[in-house]
Amino acid sequence: MKLKKSLIVSIVAMGLIVVAGAAAKPKDSKDVVLHHDVTIAGSHLASGNYNIQWQTHSPGATVTFSHGSKVVATAEGKVENRGTKYGANQVVYSEAGNGAHAIQEIRFRGSSEVLVFNE
Numbered sequence: 001m002k003l004k005k006s007l008i009v010s011i012v013a014m015g016l017i018v019v020a021g022a023a024a025k026p027k028d029s030k031d032v033v034l035h036h037d038v039t040i041a042g043s044h045l046a047s048g049n050y051n052i053q054w055q056t057h058s059p060g061a062t063v064t065f066s067h068g069s070k071v072v073a074t075a076e077g078k079v080e081n082r083g084t085k086y087g088a089n090q091v092v093y094s095e096a097g098n099g100a101h102a103i104q105e106i107r108f109r110g111s112s113e114v115l116v117f118n119e
Contacts, residue, residue: 041074
């Protein structure tokens with residue numbers, strides 16, 4: 001009986017640990033506001049709030065843009081360390097002759113790491 005009770009308690013504890021870990025955001029994940037409609041890797045992103053996650057693979061990174069729970073774009077870029085921490089999230093755009101914006105880089109508040117994209 002004691003063994004059965006210990007087994008049940010262990011299973012419940014492991015389940016709680018798994019749920020807590022799944023709810024936490026990955027280390028390489030940030031929330032960013034896009035103030036303009038933009039393109040990234042051929043995908044159009046409307047202005048709004050996005051979660052950006054990236055997986056580094058030297059020297060590059062695969063970057064995923066999510067709006068709500070839906071992945072809306074994936075792009076290849078790279079992570080650069082600029083040696084100075086930024087005070088706010090910043091999205092650097094290039095502007096085409098027709099007024100369209102493309103993301104060149106994303107800087108994150110409190111971090112010296114920058115995501116850089118070559119479009």
